[in-house]
Amino acid sequence: MQEVIKLQLWQLISAYLFILLLLGIVRMRGIPREKEIALATFRMTIQLVFTGYLLVYLFANSHPLLTVAATAIMLVFAINNIIKRIKIPLSRKIKKVIALSMTAGTLASLLYFLFVVVALSPWYEPRYFIPIAGMIIGNSMTGITLGVSRLAEGMHNQKEMVEGALILGATPKMAAKPLVDCAFDAAIIPTINAMVGMGIVFLPGMMTGQILAGVSPLTAIEYQIAIMLGIVGSVALTVIIFMELGYKTYFNKEQQLEI
Amino acid sequence: MFRLEAVLYKNILSIELLTLPGNKITCIVGESGSGKTTLLRLLNKMISPDSGEISYQNIPLSIIPAIELRRKVVMLQQFPVIFPGSVGDNLLVGLKFAEKPPVSSERLSEILSFVHLRKDLDSPAEKLSGGEKQRLALGRILLLEPEVMLLDEPSAGLDEETEQLVVNSLVVYTKQNQKTLLMVTHAKQVARDYAEQIIEISNGKIVSQQEVHSHAGGD
Numbered sequence: 001m002q003e004v005i006k007l008q009l010w011q012l013i014s015a016y017l018f019i020l021l022l023l024g025i026v027r028m029r030g031i032p033r034e035k036e037i038a039l040a041t042f043r044m045t046i047q048l049v050f051t052g053y054l055l056v057y058l059f060a061n062s063h064p065l066l067t068v069a070a071t072a073i074m075l076v077f078a079i080n081n082i083i084k085r086i087k088i089p090l091s092r093k094i095k096k097v098i099a100l101s102m103t104a105g106t107l108a109s110l111l112y113f114l115f116v117v118v119a120l121s122p123w124y125e126p127r128y129f130i131p132i133a134g135m136i137i138g139n140s141m142t143g144i145t146l147g148v149s150r151l152a153e154g155m156h157n158q159k160e161m162v163e164g165a166l167i168l169g170a171t172p173k174m175a176a177k178p179l180v181d182c183a184f185d186a187a188i189i190p191t192i193n194a195m196v197g198m199g200i201v202f203l204p205g206m207m208t209g210q211i212l213a214g215v216s217p218l219t220a221i222e223y224q225i226a227i228m229l230g231i232v233g234s235v236a237l238t239v240i241i242f243m244e245l246g247y248k249t250y251f252n253k254e255q256q257l258e259i
Numbered sequence: 260m261f262r263l264e265a266v267l268y269k270n271i272l273s274i275e276l277l278t279l280p281g282n283k284i285t286c287i288v289g290e291s292g293s294g295k296t297t298l299l300r301l302l303n304k305m306i307s308p309d310s311g312e313i314s315y316q317n318i319p320l321s322i323i324p325a326i327e328l329r330r331k332v333v334m335l336q337q338f339p340v341i342f343p344g345s346v347g348d349n350l351l352v353g354l355k356f357a358e359k360p361p362v363s364s365e366r367l368s369e370i371l372s373f374v375h376l377r378k379d380l381d382s383p384a385e386k387l388s389g390g391e392k393q394r395l396a397l398g399r400i401l402l403l404e405p406e407v408m409l410l411d412e413p414s415a416g417l418d419e420e421t422e423q424l425v426v427n428s429l430v431v432y433t434k435q436n437q438k439t440l441l442m443v444t445h446a447k448q449v450a451r452d453y454a455e456q457i458i459e460i461s462n463g464k465i466v467s468q469q470e471v472h473s474h475a476g477g478d
Contacts, residue, residue: 161342163340166305167334168400169326169329169358169403170357171326254304255304256305256307
């Protein structure tokens with residue numbers, strides 16, 4: 001195994017200089033996104049430094065409760081993030097559906113992946129459990145965010161079409177079907193595209209990380225294939241649960257559209 | 260057929276008592292914003308009243324499942340929705356939504372000529388004019404053969420001659436098949452010529468309900 005090149009402080013600083021350069025260009029071109037880029041860079045740094053130390057602690061003090069707590073916190077943050085990122089106002093009911101589908105979809109996929117595919121032992125081994133949970137929860141979060149916003153937009157912008165179907169005797173499921181199909185596509189297509197481009201257009205983060213850490217590319221691809229299948233499964237499962245329940249929140253018990 | 264008692268809907272409609280007879284042609288008239296469309300939407304449960312009771316064939320609407328009701332009491336909106344696809348697709352979509360079996364192309368063409376729409380079944384529906392879309396949507400609900408038709412300004416986008424032809428066909432159809440037709444119209448002439456009963460609404464209240472001598476056949 002080759003030695004990993006550890007980044008020195010000055011090397012890390014030079015990476016920030018790169019962002020400063022980008023900010024300069026953004027300002028010159030008058031693109032009003034300087035603040036967002038700066039803020040995102042700052043947030044990312046703080047979060048990662050914090051996570052780095054936290055992971056060191058968790059790995060050193062491996063305990064089932066700590067692993068479960070870390071996963072629960074990731075999940076809560078993810079759910080919160082989804083709700084915050086949708087620009088259209090969401091009802092309480094749909095927020096509950098988002099939380100439920102994220103929890104059920106990601107946990108089912110995570111447990112299958114860790115205990116059937118990886119056969120983790122002990123089951124709470126944080127070095128595997130936490131990063132894999134992070135990837136599954138993170139990707140599902142991105143997928144479901146796209147799905148929720150497409151569905152919510154559809155319900156607002158195409159309200160007439162949904163009502164036009166209801167008025168002809170359609171069930172809410174029939175009336176919402178075109179919107180649900182479209183939202184499902186929006187949610188799942190980025191993951192499918194990522195799979196299609198994988199290894200040719202880009203090298204995925206986890207695999208790159210393992211290779212940089214000195215793992216054989218062949219071991220790295222095994223993990224990458226497995227995790228990618230886990231991600232697709234989780235995104236699809238989460239989005240399917242959301243779509244099955246989510247559209248119903250737009251209708252009341254009299255099958256009237258409530259927006 | 261319908262009975263409304265002490266019905267209140269927001270600040271839009273307030274009806275103390277209204278009975279609507281079956282197998283008749285009723286025209287609802289009144290200035291715009293007076294609550295005519297709201298009345299129709301209440302009758303097929305697209306909205307529910309804040310208080311009061313509406314019944315259909317002596318059964319309170321509150322206990323009739325909304326979808327079941329909407330398949331018997333079908334409403335044509337003033338600006339009906341045209342779904343992506345052809346004229347034929349748009350005729351068939353109503354049957355699909357109502358979970359009824361599809362019909363033959365001959366039947367579809369027959370319906371098109373009944374509503375005086377001279378278009379091929381496979382021509383794109385989005386390219387139709389407002390009045391043509393209205394007639395297409397009218398054809399779509401006629402195919403459903405509902406017990407009651409609630410029509411919101413079915414002839415608003417039509418020229419006088421076509422209006423006459425379409426309304427005439429509708430009246431003949433209603434009478435021959437013993438259907439109930441409730442029609443919101445701003446055209447006083449249409450109401451005078453075809454209605455068996457005229458209801459006038461003003462500011463959300465029924466101001467008059469009068470029987471008119473039968474014009475069966477529509478002439």
